[in-house]
Amino acid sequence: MATQYSPSESKDLVDQTSLNDANKTDLSDKQTLLAVLQFLRKNNFKETEGLLKKESGITDDDVKTDTAHPSASEVSYALAAYKSDDDPTLYDDHFTDLKAFIESCLDVHKVELSMILYPVFVHMYLELVFNQHEIHAKEFYEKFCMDQEDYYQEDLRKLSTVTKKEHMQENQLMDNFRSSKFIIKMSRDSYTHLKRHLQEKQLNLLLNIIQEHLFIDVFDGVPRTKQQIDSTAGGLLGEATREANKAKVLYGLLKEPDLNIPVEEEEETVEGEDRPKKKKPKKDPLLMKKSKNDPNAPANNRMPLPELKDRDKLEKITAFRETLKRVKIGPESLPSICFYTLLNSWQGVTSLETSEDSSLMSAGFADSLIRVWSLVPSKLRAMKTQEDLELIDKDADDVLERMMDDRTASDSKLLIGHNGPVYAASFNSDRNYLISSSEDGTIRLWSLQTWSNLVCYKGHIYPVWDVKFSAHGHYFASAGHDRTARLWSTDHYQPLRIFAGHLADVDCVQFHPNSNYIATGSSDRHIRLWDILSGNCVRVMTGHKGAVHSLCFSPDGRYLASSGVDGTVIIWDLSKGNMMSQMRGHTSTVCALSFSRDGGVLASGGLDNCVKLWDVNRILNEHDTDIDATIPSTLLVNENPKLLFGSYPTKSTPVLNLHFTRKNLLLAAGAMKIS
Amino acid sequence: MAEKHDKEGKISANLSSDSVRVIAESIGFHGVPDDASTYLAEDCTYRLKLIVQEALKFMQHGKRQKLSTADFDQALRVQNIEPLYGFHTPDLIPFRYASGGGRELHFLEDKELDLQEVINSTLPRVPLDVTLKAHWLCIEGEQPAIPENPPPASKEQQKTEILDPTVKSAIDKSKKPGKLVDGGKARLRHKGGNELVKMKELSNHELSMEQQLYYKEITEACVGSEESRRSEALQSLSTDPGLHQMLPRFSTFIFEGVKINVVQNNLALLIYLMRMVKALMDNQTLYLEKYLHEFVPAVTTCIVCKQLCMRPDVDNHWALRDFAARLNAQICKNFSTSINNIQPRITKTFCKAVKSDKTVLATQYGAIAGLGELGSEVIKSFLLPHIKSIGERVQLATEGPVINNADKIAADNIKKALCKYLPPVLKSLRSANETVEEYIAEYGYLGPTIHSAVLKERQSSSAASVTPSQPTPRPTIQLPQQPKTQFVIQSGPSPTLPGTPSTTRFPPGGMSISRTPSTPIPGGSTNQQKIVIMSSQPHPTTPVGQSITLNSMTGGPNPTVVKVLSGSSSSNSSSVGNSGQKIVVMSLPPGNGTGNVQGSVVSPSTAQDLGIRSIFGDQPAHHMSLTKSEPDALP
Incomplete structure (x- = not known):
């Protein structure tokens, strides 16, 4: 019973508005239709207009009566939530009163209650601005802005630029505050305290704001501590509701197809016996084959995946062979790091990516070029021309070798086609394709056999910040400035799914190893996990204090590491959606994250010119797996500074990419900065 | 709170209504009403x-930490x-x-470019x-000290290490508790007799x-004969990070090397050693600071x-x-503080x-060069008052009754040096x-020379006012034209064989030196060569004065004697040689892997004077006396 979700209390505060909401949506639908009709009329599309009218059942009268209505009241309608006739000086008093009340509470409640100060502050300020009490708004802002938590200061700075009613339109931040509620998790005790106080004092103004703009998710249990609150706070609109993370996530890996590798099978059994039978995180994906039915794994046909070709099977066999030579790394046996430095990159490097088998590296430049290097002795070659290809004996065993033109061999190849900085690139699993995204709003698919552009996907209109190929090929995901993430398949020029829900730019995207989910990180400081099949958001994770710029799934698929502008590295448990560990140490944006192939070590690197290694095994060992995620106050976050076991600075090269080879050698890459 | 106020300060950047008015005027709108400009200013600020x-x-996704104009353009496009x-x-x-006429203006400097010039200029x-x-950032957790990686110990770390040796352990994790450390500690404690004394x-x-x-x-390579190898070695010394571990050895190498080669009058080696000092000083x-007590006396x-x-x-x-004087000036410039008083002490010596x-006279020349390099203030207060007396000595040397050739050259050089250092100061x-006449009255014998030099300086500076300094190129050190001496420096390759010349090679005939007959040669035979290998290792077990004869390797009829010396005292060296060309080589074998080079520095008596021995009084004098008595010392 304790876990019961009980928003009933908050519901009675909210009831009224939800009714209004229903009316509003009806109204807005009609208004849209009317707007379309008006547009058609204006452009003289008489037939279409007639058809639409017929279908929607809108009469001419409707159109006429409504034409004047929306244009005049558009602004006020949209922002009506902020309309208020109160005396501007009241805001100051009420906020001071609220602060005094929170101060007077018991310490256990104080920290929880002080969470509402920030949203109340923001909305009071906006009401003042909306009602054109500009001077009061400014005074109010200056008086209380310093009381807010440090991690809100960036948003507050943005807020402070809004000083006029006119500014409130078309401001992204305003839209978010207006259209969504600020979510706060609070224990029942604290919540009752607050409710009693507000009702006793008859603070209508405060009550209104809390009713309209706050969503208080009440849980049964002891109040949370300051540390617990701080660890999940920081999102643009507060925390995630507990309801958001209820859905089951099938984080297990797909069953590997039987490859019939007789020699390796023997070795495998030997190894299997050597190792004590530990739980999932210890096992590497290829040895998981024996646990036939992982209850957490999705069925192999849940997502339609491309058939394995002979070539893919060969690739898997080589990968497996290399895996057997893997070095075990950890704090006792430290890894080696090979650093690739890009020299003379005067134009600015915006992305670096290494292929899964560590043989290719791509760099995207601010001058819209993409360059691909071979990291292995074999050079990059292009396919022969059509005439020459006809001459080849197609039944030869080495036909793949024969179709390449040796005259074109070089260490690096240039891909030209984009029209803006290339923000991301990703290799296909068989290394025949490269997908890239750019500031020009396009995603391009390149063939690494002909070294030319095959497809240009135009779906995002605005800059595309990130693009990633699925581990199984065929699908790729993109994220962009238009606040959406999209799923594509290489053979469709339109997206298969559009994932909308983030309140600001989606800065990064990452495929789950089983290709059934994608994770996105955003400038609204939330991380979301989406189910590709249904398109639903199945996890919302908050806790970052800055935009999230890199994500990485653990090899077993259960954990997600994230990092970004705030420099903290966070590890999430996807089974419950809770934060497991927060690791501080970087002094600037973290651009790259990589799990070692056995999942025991996490490497992170960023603009502070440093590669850091974190002990994930220790986090897993110290983590209590039996906690109840529905009671936030029971969740503990591991912030042990000893998790950091290696820190390797470069001279003046920001770390833009990290990649563990199959043998657990860490490859890092970056472009040298001349100061 | 202070930080928060900072933030507040940053956001209050606003476009003023005055600016709006100026901008409006610049595009042809005059008389913008006050409220309009205020409104525009606010709105523009917001936008x-x-x-x-x-x-x-865009900056963040461009992986940069500095906003660029391109970012702004992209934001506009979005x-x-x-x-x-x-x-x-x-x-x-x-x-x-700019302000004036009651108006304050901020503006961008927009230079006009001559299109013709742009077109005609070379691309x-x-x-x-x-x-x-690719390079190794770390190998199994160890970061290799290669130029691609940052230095293992930053300058700050090295600095704190002086004051607190425990920092050391943080710098190199591989520190093992050596026996020597324990022994040293025990000894010191025994000496002090007081447990409470905090030992360094x-x-x-x-x-x-x-x-x-x-x-x-x-x-x-540094003291060898191959110039290309030497320059490579010096390049390495001046650029490689991670030399700090070897620094004490290099400094002792230079210190001892100078000590001995001064006695041997081996100009070439001294020059090489000074070039090493220069390279080490160039290494960022x-x-x-810790090793100045060895560098300063040497220089x-x-x-x-x-x-x-x-x-x-x-x-x-x-x-x-000249070269050493410039090095000395650089040392003073870089390291002189009010605590160590390097510059005053050196100035006093000079x-x-x-x-x-x-x-x-040669010493006097050196002192003049040393003072001259220290700058105009030093020249003014320490050199100018003595010009007259110097002049007298110069006169004596050049026009006196008994003219010594060497003295004459020295006097000429002093004149030249004075003409180089004085005019820029005297000019002002x-x-x-x-x-x-006035110059003669003031400066005596050298008056006319200085006068003409000052005149010349004035002319040249007025003629080419762009380059006021004298055009004398900074002389790079040149090896005197002397047949190249071949020698091989042997350092102890392993702790077990301290100073054993296991790989010494002597090219046949390479060491014979042809001399001009005028040069007085101390001793008779020149063919017998002596190689003294010094080991500053404090272990008493090292054989002292062990002579190894390498007959077979010289190829010549005369045997080469390799002398292995132990102990850091250099006074032995003068008594060891008996004839001919001597090449003194030192090696600092890392005795038992711990080679504590600082043995003498850490001892309580020297530790007191802040790591810098009072070198100016005794050490150089010591060298000088050695040099002076040298002809007698060599039988």
Whole structure:
């Protein structure tokens, strides 16, 4: 019973508005239709207009009566939530009163209650601005802005630029505050305290704001501590509701197809016996084959995946062979790091990516070029021309070798086609394709056999910040400035799914190893996990204090590491959606994250010119797996500074990419900065 | 709170209504009403801030920490505003400020470019192509000390290490508790007799096998005969990070090397050693303060020593003195503080040499060069008052009844040096229309020379006012034209064989030196050569005075004697040699892998004077006396 979700209390505060909401949506639908009709009329599309009218059942009268209505009241309608006739000086008093009340509470409640100060502050300020009490708004802002938590200061700075009613339109931040509620998790005790106080004092103004703009998710249990609150706070609109993370996530890996590798099978059994039978995180994906039915794994046909070709099977066999030579790394046996430095990159490097088998590296430049290097002795070659290809004996065993033109061999190849900085690139699993995204709003698919552009996907209109190929090929995901993430398949020029829900730019995207989910990180400081099949958001994770710029799934698929502008590295448990560990140490944006192939070590690197290694095994060992995620106050976050076991600075090269080879050698890459 | 106020300060940047009015005027709108301009200013501020916020995203995704104009353009494009084309600059363009006529203005400096000039100018060089370069950032957790990686110990760390040797353990994790440290501690405690005395721990400069090899290679190359190898070695010394572990050894190598080679009058080696000092000083990653007590005496010796070469009248030891003087000036500039008083102490030493009539002219020359390099203030207060007495000595040397060739050359060089250092100072100090007579009255014998030099300086500076300094090129150190001496420096390759010359090679005939007959040669035979190998290792077990004869390797009829010396005292060296050309080589074998080079420094008596021995009084004098008595010392 304790876990019961009980928003009933908050519901009675909210009831009224939800009714209004229903009316509003009806109204807005009609208004849209009317707007379309008006547009058609204006452009003289008489037939279409007639058809639409017929279908929607809108009469001419409707159109006429409504034409004047929306244009005049558009602004006020949209922002009506902020309309208020109160005396501007009241805001100051009420906020001071609220602060005094929170101060007077018991310490256990104080920290929880002080969470509402920030949203109340923001909305009071906006009401003042909306009602054109500009001077009061400014005074109010200056008086209380310093009381807010440090991690809100960036948003507050943005807020402070809004000083006029006119500014409130078309401001992204305003839209978010207006259209969504600020979510706060609070224990029942604290919540009752607050409710009693507000009702006793008859603070209508405060009550209104809390009713309209706050969503208080009440849980049964002891109040949370300051540390617990701080660890999940920081999102643009507060925390995630507990309801958001209820859905089951099938984080297990797909069953590997039987490859019939007789020699390796023997070795495998030997190894299997050597190792004590530990739980999932210890096992590497290829040895998981024996646990036939992982209850957490999705069925192999849940997502339609491309058939394995002979070539893919060969690739898997080589990968497996290399895996057997893997070095075990950890704090006792430290890894080696090979650093690739890009020299003379005067134009600015915006992305670096290494292929899964560590043989290719791509760099995207601010001058819209993409360059691909071979990291292995074999050079990059292009396919022969059509005439020459006809001459080849197609039944030869080495036909793949024969179709390449040796005259074109070089260490690096240039891909030209984009029209803006290339923000991301990703290799296909068989290394025949490269997908890239750019500031020009396009995603391009390149063939690494002909070294030319095959497809240009135009779906995002605005800059595309990130693009990633699925581990199984065929699908790729993109994220962009238009606040959406999209799923594509290489053979469709339109997206298969559009994932909308983030309140600001989606800065990064990452495929789950089983290709059934994608994770996105955003400038609204939330991380979301989406189910590709249904398109639903199945996890919302908050806790970052800055935009999230890199994500990485653990090899077993259960954990997600994230990092970004705030420099903290966070590890999430996807089974419950809770934060497991927060690791501080970087002094600037973290651009790259990589799990070692056995999942025991996490490497992170960023603009502070440093590669850091974190002990994930220790986090897993110290983590209590039996906690109840529905009671936030029971969740503990591991912030042990000893998790950091290696820190390797470069001279003046920001770390833009990290990649563990199959043998657990860490490859890092970056472009040298001349100061 | 202070930080928060800072933030507040940053956001209150606003466009003023005055600016709006000025901008309006600049595009032809006059008389914008007050409320309109205020409204516009507020709105523009808001819009600008929005765009900057948007531009920040592009900066972040561009993996940069500095906003660029391109970011701003992209932010404009996202907002469907046409960006400003052609406005690209990698750097900040500062606003200029001007006030006057009751108006304050901030404006951008916009220089007019001559199109013709732009068209006709040569094209800029094509930038180098992007390349990918791999190196090891770390190997099994150890970060190798290669130029690609940051230095293992930053200068700050090295600095704190002086005061607190426990920091050391943080710098190199591989520190093992050596026996020597324990022994040292026990001894000190025994001596002190008081348990409460806080002992400074011994710094342990442990060298890995690679470092020992590196040390050997570098020292060999630096004093070897191959110029290309030497320049490579010096390049390595001046650029490589991670030398701090070997620094004590290098410094002792130089210190001892100078000590001995001064006695041997081996000009070439002294020059090589000074070049090593220069290279070490150029290395940005090294913290040299700890080793000044060895560098300063070595450098000072090379400036003021009475005799630096075998034939003072022929060899160009003046270049060495000049070079060392410049090094000395650089040391003063870099390291002199009010606590260590390096510059005053050095100045005092030089001054004494200048003042005294008994010093050899060569020494006086060195002192003049040393003072001259220290700058105009020093010249003014320490050199100018003594010009007259110097002049008298110069006169005596050039026009006196008994003319000594060596003295004459020295006197000429002193004249030249004075003509180089004095005019820039005198130019501003004395009025332009002073006559030769006044100069003579002031400066005696040297008056006319200085007068003409000052005149010349005045002319040249007025003729080419752009380059006011004298055009004398900074003389690079040149080896005197002398048949190259071949020698191989042997350093102990392993702790078990301290100073054993296992790989010594002597090219046949390579060491015979042809001499000009005028040079006085101490001793008779020149063919017998002596190689003294010094080991400063404090172990008493090392065989002292063990002679190894390498007959077979010389190929010549005369045997080469290799002498292995132990103990750091150099006074032995003068008594060891008995004839001929001597090459003194030192090696600092890392005894038992811990080779505590600082043995003498850590001892309580010397630790007191802040790591810098009072070198100016005794040490150089010691060298000088050695040099002086040298002809007698060598039978």
